Amino acid sequence: MDQNIDILQQLRVRFGEGIFTPQATFDDVTTVWAPKESTHEVLRYLKEDIPKPFRMLYDVTAIDERLRSHRLDQSDTDFTIVYHLLSFDRNMDIRIKTALKGGNPSVSSIVDIWQSANWYEREIWDMFGIRFEGHPHLRRILMPPSWEGHPLRKEHPARATEMGPFQLPEEKAESLEKDLQFHPEEWGMKFGGEDTDFMFLNLGPQHPGTHGLLRIILALDGEEIADAAMDIGYHHRGAEKMAERQSWHTFIPYTDRIDYLGGVMNNFAYVQAVERLAGIQVPEKAQMIRIMMAEFFRISSHLVWYGTFAQDLGAMSPVFYMFNDRERVFEIVSAITGGRMHPAWFRIGGVSQDLPKGWDRLVDDFIQYFPARLAEYDKLVMQNRIFKARTQGIGAYTLDEAIEWGVTGPGLRACGLDWDFRKKRPYSGYDQLQFDVPTANNGDCYDRAVVRVEELRQSLRIIEQCLKNMPEGSYKSDHPLATPPRKENTMKDIETLITHFLSVSWGPVIPPGEAFFRIEATKGANSYHLISDGNSMAYRVRIRTPSFAHLQMVPSITRGLTIADLIAILGSVDYVLADVDR
Amino acid sequence: MGEPIRSIIILIAVLVGVLAIAAGLIWLERRMLGLWQDRYGPNRAGPFGSLQVAADMIKIFTKEDWIPPFADKPVFVIAPAIIVVTTLLSFAIIPFAPGIEIVNLNIGLLFFLAMSSLSVYSVALAGWASDNKYSLLGGLRAAAQMLGYEVFMGLSLVGVVMLAGSFSLREIVEAQRKVWFVIPQFLGFVIFLIAGLAETRRIPFDLPEAENELVAGYHTEYSGMKFGMFFVGEYIGVTLISALIATLFFGGWLGPLLPPLLWMMIKTFFFICGFILVRASLPRLRYDQLLSFGWKLMLPLSLLNIVVTGAIILAAS
Structure with a gap:
């Protein structure tokens, strides 16, 4: 203070x-x-x-x-x-x-x-x-470009029923397509270099190397990228607007789909922000369960990155091995939560259910199994000479550049700064767990990979500590705003029954105010800034995602490199388009 | 009277055999990759999925064969044929067993090199004629890649020719009765293997196609049977290079007990599997890396190989 x-x-x-x-x-x-x-x-x-x-x-x-x-x-x-x-x-x-x-x-x-x-x-x-x-x-x-109105203004409709039926006559389709034509001069791009004319290559929104709906327009001199412009928004679903029309509780599943590889990691930031507003203390056991599940999703997300990054560089097999391992993570996730990629399992005040019987054996099996696989992947991918030749020194940025562009997470740590919000601003009990924050020094594609691979090991270490030290107690807070409320007494007295009924049907009414919560998500700093107007719905939800910042800097590190390098950079940045566009 | 009929029979047998092997490879490669990648691969059509090829063929023959309106039509049509024709022609010089070969050219090896140089036109022209920027980049890469590896591919075989004293493949095989050329010409073998990978445009040298970068590279605009020709052309190429490696460095049909033709097939099959294994294990090089690898490392090494081989032959005589 x-x-x-x-x-x-x-x-x-x-x-x-x-x-x-x-x-x-x-x-x-x-x-x-x-x-x-x-x-x-x-x-x-x-x-x-x-x-x-x-x-x-x-x-x-x-x-x-x-x-x-x-x-x-x-x-x-x-x-x-x-x-x-x-x-x-x-x-x-x-x-x-x-x-x-x-x-x-x-x-x-x-x-x-x-x-x-x-x-x-x-x-x-x-x-x-x-x-x-x-x-x-x-x-x-x-x-x-042709959209009328500004969606997050309060007068802008939020539901399809408020907007009239959607129609796409041919003229409209044509004019929409025309809007997407690229005019380099509008983006401040040149048509040629000293003695060459550039070829403008439209990469995406449908392209195998962009990992989703991303459009990049490249000004090419041969295969060398002279300039690049990013066009995003193809994956925009209006999550922030939806938050203003969903109860505090029913918005949780929407968060799962922001960083769609992060699963409950998204819930983590959101529910903690709501708990801050509501003043809810989460029981120790719920905190520990949350950490464990979040780290499982870090592993799962990093495995997807690992496999697809190798595939971006032309290696065909790693992605199959890594998706198989991810499937093992999902087996545990589905045994505990009932869901796989988007379990929407965290609740305001705790988690949805207690851990099932036998969860510890599943987790223990995975802890025994996984390190040997990681060692194998090191040989297959990280130590491969072609892989190194394709990634070392490519797409490098300095620590200053990273900070300037708002880079967080592994991308920042690859520049040598050991900045991890789990260490620097411990939340949910991370301060009681032992883990290292891996760093690397060159800030290139290879170093970003090094950091993530080591994070896989550290996440496993955290999970092991959660397994050994899982506290006794409740999986959800008894606070009246915890949603849905614990059901033990609902059938015994009318007051609890009414509270339960209101909280489930109407949703909790969160006291007015502002709160922000940030976590170290799979890809960097993810935070939810909530504004409550004392209602059962949020007045405004701001979702700050790491991918947005990371993608914005990509053109600055691709100039002078080739298309193949661009694909390597996109893979190493590890963004999710849903996380960019929300 | 008997000789021409015999030739025609051999010719048809080789043609059918090679095409059957190439088609079978489509299934084999997918099954092998499945095995190595912890998954099944095609296993539904017929026993072990072996009818997958038939299913693929039906699909590829009945698909709409679309030519983009912006393409250079004649070139667009000819391009896929070139790769199939040139690689099939190369089989003419390969001795599968004593007496089983289409022609015994005294310049057999040169004929193969000429055909392989021609085959790159297929890819370069396909890229050009498609009038698509991705295809164009693929075609450009193919042309640059050809310049890079063609030179050391030819040079890597000079050692073999020097040892055998002939360009004829039959005589090269005969010259390996004492010892397979892979031993005296190990360096040449390694260089030829690498050049062969590049020739067939497979990982780590599949730059003209480079799915993750160029969508599908030179054949982005192709569909139906024209795409099928590129597809089959690649597998014919793999079979060709494997057969050549077997012939030039591993004694061709030579081997104990089993019939010569079987030996040749076993050896070829072994290298085909090697090609598939390489595809399962390696990432892709970047285009400038491939070029500097070719010019700065492979070319000097193949020249060194020639000098050393020549010196040893001189000293021995």
Whole structure:
């Protein structure tokens, strides 16, 4: 807390007394309101001039405040821009909020401070219709170019029934296709080099090497990539909008599908954010179960990455071995949760059920089985000379670049920084477990692979500790907002029955406020920023995903390389398109 | 009167045999890969899935044979035929057993090298005629790759020719009665094996196709039987290179007890399986890596091989 007062003091000394208002939230992030005119300078100061600077732009988002009734201690605003910065030197977050008035507000762009703000600002324009002055290329990013309205505004319909039947006559299909034609000049790309004309190659959205619906437009000089532009949004499903129409409880299955390889890892961030808002203490056993399941999904996600990365480089077999092993993980997952990829098994206040009888034997079998396989994969993939030749020195970025672009997770650790939120901001009891944070130094495709492979071993180590030290106790909190409530007493007294009925049918009413929770997900930092207006549904849910930031930086590390290298880079970055587009 | 009829019978037998082996390889490769990759592979059509080939054939013959409107039509049609024709022609010079060969050319080996040079036109032209950027890149890669490996492929065989004193494959086999050339020409064998992998455009040299990068490379726009020709052409190529390795370095039909033809088939089959195993185990090189590998490592090594072989022959005589 001292640090929080300290930073506010520093800001006031630098910019004057009256202009900053702190806001209390349910999380540990210092939240400061800054006036629109000085926000740009405040952000620059926080990044460049303040001692122990906030070098990473962790997230930028907006809130449509017009229908919000519990305004708490915030200023009068129609739209709010939220800048979320992260300092590695301080191990501290700060949130700068800017109030905007009117129906079509605008604010100055911060792309000149952080390049990574580019996509975030485009997303806000797309979703809220807030203009960013000075943005180099402000156009829609997730929605199609011809979309009318800005989906995350409160007046925009959220359900198909509110929108009239969908029709696609031929003229409309043609005009939609025309919208997708690529005009290099719009993206600031050149048509040729000194003595060559570039060939523009449209890679995706349907392409075997892009791991999903991603479109990359390459300006090629021979096979050398002179420039690249990313076009995302083909996998956008409006998860943040849906969150505003789902009860706090029924939104959980939607989170599974954000990083669709992460399964309950997504639930993990979401339910902890809700628990923060509701003030729920999760029993120890539930915490431990959550960690164990999350680590199983880390293994499963990394195995998919491992196999497909090898396949991207042309190795045909590893993917089959790794999917077989993933199947073993899923056997355990389905024995415990009943589901496989998307079990939606975590609950507000705990998990869905207790561990089944015999779970320990299943887990133990896997712990015995897996290390030998990992050793074999090292020989098959990591030590293969062609694999090394294809990945070492390819797609390298420095630690500074990684921080500049908002890279987290294995991609950051491959640059030598041992930054893992499980260690730096332990949650759910990670501080009681022993594990190492693997790092590597070159930040290239190979080192990212090295880090992930070692993480597989560390996850197994964590699971083993969970197996040996699983505490006794309840799998769900007795807090009245834990959903669905434990059923023991429902048939015995009417009060509990009514509470149970309301909580299940209507859903819990979460007290008004804001809370944010971040976890070290499979691909990097994943966080949910929830705003409750004291309702059974969220007022606004912001899902910050690692893949979004990671994908944005890809063009900057592909210039001058070949198409084959691009595919290697895409594989090594390990994104999931659903995680990018939400 | 008897001689031409005999030739025609052999010719038809070789043609049918090679095509049958190539078609069978489609099934064999998928089964073998399944075995090595902990999965089943095709096992539904017929016993052990052996009728899979028939099913594939029915499918490929009855599929719409579509030519893209933007393609260069004549070239687009000719391209897949070239690969099948040139690889089949190469079989003309291979002695399967004493007396079982189509022609005994005294320049047999040169004929094979000429045909293999021609076959790359198939891929390069297919890539060009498709008028698709991915195909074009595939075709370009094929042309560059051909320049890279063709040179050392020819040179790697010079040692064998020097030892046998002939370009005729029959005489090369006869010259291995004492010792298979794989022993004196081990380096040549390794280089030829690598060149053979490149010739057949299989992993780690499948750059012109490179599924993950170029969708399907040079044959992206092909469908139906034209695609089938590329497909079968690849397997004929694998059979050809395996038969050549057996002939040039492993004594061809020579071997104890079993009939010569069987020996030849066993040896060829062994190398075919080797090709499939390589495909199951290795990743793909990048195109500039392949070129520098060819020019900077394989070419000097094959030249060294010639110099050393020549010196030894000189010293021995």
